[in-house]
Amino acid sequence: xxxxxxxxxxxxxxxxxxxxCTITEVSAPxxxxxxxxxxxxxxxIADADGVEALTMRRLARALDAEAMSLYHHVKNKDxxxxxxxxxxxxxxxxxxxxxxxxxxxxxxxxxxxxARSIFLRHPWAPAVFAGRTAVSFEVVRYHxxxxxxxxxxxFSYDLAHHALHALGSRALGFAQELFDPGDAGGNAxxxxxxxxxxxxxxxxxxxxxxxxxxxxxGWCDDQFEFEFGLDLVLDGLERLRTA
Amino acid sequence: xxxxxxxxxxxxxxxxxxxxCTITEVSAPxxxxxxxxxxxxxxxIADADGVEALTMRRLARALDAEAMSLYHHVKNKDxxxxxxxxxxxxxxxxxxxxxxxxxxxxxxxxxxxxARSIFLRHPWAPAVFAGRTAVSFEVVRYHxxxxxxxxxxxFSYDLAHHALHALGSRALGFAQELFDPGDAGGNAxxxxxxxxxxxxxxxxxxxxxxxxxxxxxGWCDDQFEFEFGLDLVLDGLERLRTA
DNA sequence: AAGACAGCCTTACAACGTAAGGGAGAACGC
DNA sequence: GCGTTCTCCCTTACGTTGTAAGGCTGTCTT
Numbered sequence: 001x002x003x004x005x006x007x008x009x010x011x012x013x014x015x016x017x018x019x020x021c022t023i024t025e026v027s028a029p030x031x032x033x034x035x036x037x038x039x040x041x042x043x044x045i046a047d048a049d050g051v052e053a054l055t056m057r058r059l060a061r062a063l064d065a066e067a068m069s070l071y072h073h074v075k076n077k078d079x080x081x082x083x084x085x086x087x088x089x090x091x092x093x094x095x096x097x098x099x100x101x102x103x104x105x106x107x108x109x110x111x112x113x114x115a116r117s118i119f120l121r122h123p124w125a126p127a128v129f130a131g132r133t134a135v136s137f138e139v140v141r142y143h144x145x146x147x148x149x150x151x152x153x154x155f156s157y158d159l160a161h162h163a164l165h166a167l168g169s170r171a172l173g174f175a176q177e178l179f180d181p182g183d184a185g186g187n188a189x190x191x192x193x194x195x196x197x198x199x200x201x202x203x204x205x206x207x208x209x210x211x212x213x214x215x216x217x218g219w220c221d222d223q224f225e226f227e228f229g230l231d232l233v234l235d236g237l238e239r240l241r242t243a
Numbered sequence: 244x245x246x247x248x249x250x251x252x253x254x255x256x257x258x259x260x261x262x263x264c265t266i267t268e269v270s271a272p273x274x275x276x277x278x279x280x281x282x283x284x285x286x287x288i289a290d291a292d293g294v295e296a297l298t299m300r301r302l303a304r305a306l307d308a309e310a311m312s313l314y315h316h317v318k319n320k321d322x323x324x325x326x327x328x329x330x331x332x333x334x335x336x337x338x339x340x341x342x343x344x345x346x347x348x349x350x351x352x353x354x355x356x357x358a359r360s361i362f363l364r365h366p367w368a369p370a371v372f373a374g375r376t377a378v379s380f381e382v383v384r385y386h387x388x389x390x391x392x393x394x395x396x397x398f399s400y401d402l403a404h405h406a407l408h409a410l411g412s413r414a415l416g417f418a419q420e421l422f423d424p425g426d427a428g429g430n431a432x433x434x435x436x437x438x439x440x441x442x443x444x445x446x447x448x449x450x451x452x453x454x455x456x457x458x459x460x461g462w463c464d465d466q467f468e469f470e471f472g473l474d475l476v477l478d479g480l481e482r483l484r485t486a
Numbered sequence: 487a488a489g490a491c492a493g494c495c496t497t498a499c500a501a502c503g504t505a506a507g508g509g510a511g512a513a514c515g516c
Numbered sequence: 517g518c519g520t521t522c523t524c525c526c527t528t529a530c531g532t533t534g535t536a537a538g539g540c541t542g543t544c545t546t
Contacts, residue, residue, distance in 0.1 A: 032492095032493075032494095033493080033494085055532080055533065055534085056533080056534065056535080057532085057533080057534095065494070065495085066494070066495055066496080067495095067534085067535085068494080068495070068496080068497095068535075068536090069493075069494050069495070071535075071536095072492085072493065072494075073493095076534075076535075077533095077534065077535090127373070127374065130370070130373060130419050131370065137437070137440070140437075140441055140444065141440060141441055143444065144440075144441035144442070144443045144444045145443070147443040147444055147447055148442070148443035151443060151446070151447075156450070157446060157447035157449075157450040157451065158450065158451060158454065160447060161447055161451060161463070162468065162471045162472075165418075165463065165468035165469075165471060165472055166468075166471055166472035166475045166476075167472075168411075168413075168418040168419060168472065169418075169419050170411075175408075175411040175412075176373050176411060176412045176419040194380070194383075197380070197384060197387075198383055198384055198387035199387070199391070200387045200388070200390040200391035200394060201383065201386065201387045201390055203394070203400060204390055204394075204400035204403060204404055206400075207399070207400040207401065208400065208401060208404060211401065220404070220408065225405065225408035225409075226408075228405045228408060228409055229405075229408055229409035229410075229411065229476075232409045232475075232476055232479040232480070232483075233409075233472075233475055233476065233479070235479060236475040236476070236478060236479045237475070240475075275523095275524070275525095276524080276525085298501080298502065298503085299502080299503065299504080300501085300502080300503095308525070308526085309525070309526055309527080310502095310503085310504085311504075311505090311525080311526070311527080311528095312524075312525050312526070314504075314505095315523090315524065315525075316524095319503075319504075320502095320503065320504090
């Protein structure tokens with residue numbers, strides 16, 4: 001859309017070959033950019049179209065600005081991703097702040113499941129969290145509170161330390177799923193030579209299908225599986241704590 | 244380096260402004276490209292300079308070919324990454340094939356630690372594994388054998404299924420470490436306002452430092468932590484199995 | 487009034503993945 | 517023998533990406 005100036009000084013654009021539209025300044029003088037606005041727009045784009053859609057130009061367009069303008073508020077694209085991680089971790093921290101529970105285990109469980117519920121709103125975020133190398137303050141803070149919870153609950157710091165490692169990304173509410181092993185055998189159109197190569201998975205899925213014939217074959221209840229693994233770890237830690 | 248033809252028909256290149264070098268075909272007629280060669284070269288590049296150095300042009304250069312030539316053996320770059328995953332998973336399967344152990348737990352433990360030892364040679368690989376969405380045959384096969392191991396050891400398929408989820412990426416020998424929480428408080432140059440914000444981590448690291456004053460502060464023994472988490476899960480599963 | 491400064495834009499470039507088509511040599515039918 | 521086909525590989529080119537360098541236009545300060 002190219003702007004022109006008529007001889008009376010007014011600015012106009014050609015809407016159709018026979019229709020010009022004179023421009024009068026009517027919009028408010030545009031709220032200025034800021035690191036925070038950039039990061040929030042980045043999250044909105046990733047929520048809508050995935051991280052691969054998150055480019056500097058697209059980000060600028062969403063903010064009604066030019067790509068290079070962003071660089072006055074953000075160091076570079078990596079800085080955007082680091083910032084996004086920090087904002088989401090902050091969101092999580094805000095959500096878990098007021099959690100209280102009778103035992104360390106119940107409290108940890110609720111914190112983690114709450115964190116998970118936030119990741120469910122940003123399905124692209126786990127991959128970004130996992131990919132970042134810089135330490136996010138909010139992520140550190142999240143783990144700090146978790147350690148505090150365990151320490152107050154009777155953990156030695158040493159055991160709490162191991163506990164963090166044992167939980168891994170599960171502490172933050174997601175477990176990096178490489179792929180869904182059930183997919184391989186679940187669909188009916190699985191080639192027979194592949195089925196023959198993985199008899200145990202085929203057997204497993206057959207049994208699961210038998211137990212619950214109504215369920216969609218080969219799909220797993222993510223929430224259930226997540227809680228299963230989480231409880232496995234938490235129960236193991238509880239046993240170590242009282243040992 | 245531009246090739247020219249002199250009037251006697253010989254091909255030559257200009258090495259310096261005053262020195263031409265006639266070309267005589269001396270190298271063997273170059274082993275032809277193949278999907279396998281491409282994938283192996285890709286792994287070699289990633290091993291040497293990281294995945295971000297793995298571009299189609301760089302890959303072609305390593306194979307003494309042009310970028311577009313690769314597309315006759317590989318669908319596109321995603322296909323390269325999928326293939327790389329499959330090759331490495333195959334490497335793992337080959338390494339764990341002959342493992343035998345008295346109990347399912349010992350066998351699973353050894354398989355997983357063996358897989359881990361291979362990832363230690365390809366530090367960039369976990370991120371690629373985690374990022375891929377396509378199912379790799381070799382990865383499926385790896386999990387299939389693990390399920391078989393558990394089933395033979397007395398697991399119901401249902402429990403084995405949950406076990407896969409509980410192990411997550413640990414089943415393959417790596418646990419996605421978001422960041423090393425110890426980094427935040429370990430170094431002496433941590434800003435005081437940050438230290439004040441994460442008192443539990445600071446306390447934890449102080450105690451760990453006290454217990455083991457000789458160790459480098461804030462660093463963790465990855466191997467130990469990995470085995471700690473792995474055993475936590477395996478012990479929990481063993482308890483469920485016999486329940 | 488004049489200079490400083492913040493905030494945004496324009497232009498430009500190197501590197502990326504890859505679409506489209508060309509060309510050289512081997513293999514093969516006649 | 518010769519033309520055809522097929523297999524590999526290369527050349528050229530395009531659109532998109534992140535971002536370096538510098539210019540423009542206000543507002544604020546002195």
